[in-house]
Amino acid sequence: MNAVMLVAGREIRSQVRSKGFVIGLLVTVLVMVGLTYAPKVFGGPDSYKIGLVASERLQLPGDVEVEWVEYPAEEPARRAVLAGEVDAVLVDGARVLTENQIDDRLALMLQTAHREAQIAAAGVRITPLVMEALSPDARYADTRGDIAFVLVLVLFMLIFGTPMMVAMGVVEEKSSRIVEILFAAVRPWQLLGGKVVGLGVIGLINLVVIVGAGLAGATASGLAVDFPPGMAGIVAGVVGWFVLGYLFFALCAAALGALVSRQEEVGSVMTPLTTVVFAAYAVAFYAISEPTGTVARVVSFIPPFSAMVMPVRTAAAPTPLWEVLVAAALMVAALVAMVVLGGKVYERAVLRTGARVRLREVLGSR
Numbered sequence: 522m523n524a525v526m527l528v529a530g531r532e533i534r535s536q537v538r539s540k541g542f543v544i545g546l547l548v549t550v551l552v553m554v555g556l557t558y559a560p561k562v563f564g565g566p567d568s569y570k571i572g573l574v575a576s577e578r579l580q581l582p583g584d585v586e587v588e589w590v591e592y593p594a595e596e597p598a599r600r601a602v603l604a605g606e607v608d609a610v611l612v613d614g615a616r617v618l619t620e621n622q623i624d625d626r627l628a629l630m631l632q633t634a635h636r637e638a639q640i641a642a643a644g645v646r647i648t649p650l651v652m653e654a655l656s657p658d659a660r661y662a663d664t665r666g667d668i669a670f671v672l673v674l675v676l677f678m679l680i681f682g683t684p685m686m687v688a689m690g691v692v693e694e695k696s697s698r699i700v701e702i703l704f705a706a707v708r709p710w711q712l713l714g715g716k717v718v719g720l721g722v723i724g725l726i727n728l729v730v731i732v733g734a735g736l737a738g739a740t741a742s743g744l745a746v747d748f749p750p751g752m753a754g755i756v757a758g759v760v761g762w763f764v765l766g767y768l769f770f771a772l773c774a775a776a777l778g779a780l781v782s783r784q785e786e787v788g789s790v791m792t793p794l795t796t797v798v799f800a801a802y803a804v805a806f807y808a809i810s811e812p813t814g815t816v817a818r819v820v821s822f823i824p825p826f827s828a829m830v831m832p833v834r835t836a837a838a839p840t841p842l843w844e845v846l847v848a849a850a851l852m853v854a855a856l857v858a859m860v861v862l863g864g865k866v867y868e869r870a871v872l873r874t875g876a877r878v879r880l881r882e883v884l885g886s887r
Contacts, residue, residue: 524707528715529722532690536723546727550734556671557738569627572598572610579611579634665749669809669837672759675731676829677802679763683724684770684794688778688787690716695871696782709868717771721764728763732756758845759832765852766828770794772856772863779870780878790877801829812837822848824855 536542568586574595581587590607592598595618598610602620609627610618617623617631694700703712736756739748749755777790804826808817812834821830827848834840870878 524711525714525718528707528712529719532716532719533722536686536720542723546730549727549731553671553731553734554738557735557741569609570607572601572607574598574610574612576611576614577638579631579638581630581634585630665837666809668748668755669812669833671735672833672836673802673805673809673829675728676759676763676766676805676832677798679724679728680766680770680829681795681798681802683720683727683767684774685787685791686720686723687716687771688774688791689784690720691775691778691867691871692781692784692787695779695874696784698874700871704872709871710864713772713775713864713867717768717775721767721771724767725760725764728760732759755832755836758835761849762828762832762852765849765856766825769825769828769852769856769859770798772859776863776866776870779867780880780883782874782877786877797825801826805829805833808833809837812840818844822851824852827852 568588570588570590572590572592574592578589590601592601592610595610595612598607598612599618601607602610602618605620608619609623609631611631612618614635617628694703700712707715773794774791777794778787781787781790804816804820808814808821808830811817817830817834820826821834821844831840831845831848835845866880866883869883
């Protein structure tokens with residue numbers, strides 16, 4: 522175990538000291554914080570300032586705040602609009618003046634309020650429909666969808682990118698024949714375990730920093746107020762599923778990387794793995810809008826797809842605990858099988874240099 526930790530420490534130090542790691546992490550944090558402020562920036566203003574010229578104040582729908590400013594004539598109201606003092610001016614109860622194209626949200630509210638005022642003036646009473654959402658989690662539906670969307674991107678980036686680093690490292694050590702020197706000091710499973718653990722820690726650091734930046738940004742922007750209950754469980758689940766998914770794909774990547782001796786061949790030999798990851802990404806993306814649908818539910822039990830689909834399901838909608846536990850048990854079983862299979866392929870193929878080694882030859886050899 523000491524040898525595994527020694528190799529893992531080497532991998533961690535080499536990655537953390539690189540400029541690419543630091544710059545990439547900083548950029549990702551900035552993007553994550555930016556996403557938490559996106560609803561505030563692009564969601565439209567929370568209040569409006571509207572001028573009135575020979576017009577009555579309208580009762581705008583919703584809970585938007587409106588400051589009304591009365592002008593004695595149209596000309597000073599026009600100057601106020603062009604100076605940016607007001608968002609719009611209602612003239613004679615029939616025209617709306619704005620500096621540029623009117624905000625879609627404001628236009629819809631003014632049209633609705635104007636129509637309702639005309640109906641009320643005609644003596645017609647309209648009873649609005651009462652909207653009642655039956656789901657106890659209804660108020661968090663949009664927020665859950667946003668969280669699930671971000672999780673899909675983060676998990677895809679880390680579960681796809683970090684195992685690729687494992688494969689590249691295996692090929693680099695094999696092509697330079699450093700692996701032969703390392704095997705004189707450590708056993709193959711120790712070298713493989715150390716590499717997987719070390720790069721896994723790097724991936725976990727990325728995940729924790731990204732999630733932490735997202736939570737901090739959401740708290741600062743006020744978005745955290747709308748977080749659904751059980752956020753701590755969702756975050757813990759994401760970390761757990763990342764660990765399971767990373768270990769599975771990293772061991773698979775190491776086994777596939779051991780089959781080739783040149784960096785140029787990594788892309789082709791990794792095709793089966795990348796296909797599975799992209800398929801899992803597609804289903805996880807679909808699960809954002811249909812977390813309780815048949816496709817999402819079934820695939821969330823199938824390893825290794827469950828590593829990406831199940832955390833997205835739990836974020837997008839409340840998920841029964843037994844489903845999460847069953848999916849996790851199946852994923853652990855698949856991971857154990859990959860430890861045996863991947864370790865065998867790595868040990869038998871990593872010392873074979875030259876032409877690409879066929880997987881069938883490795884599995885059939887003694």
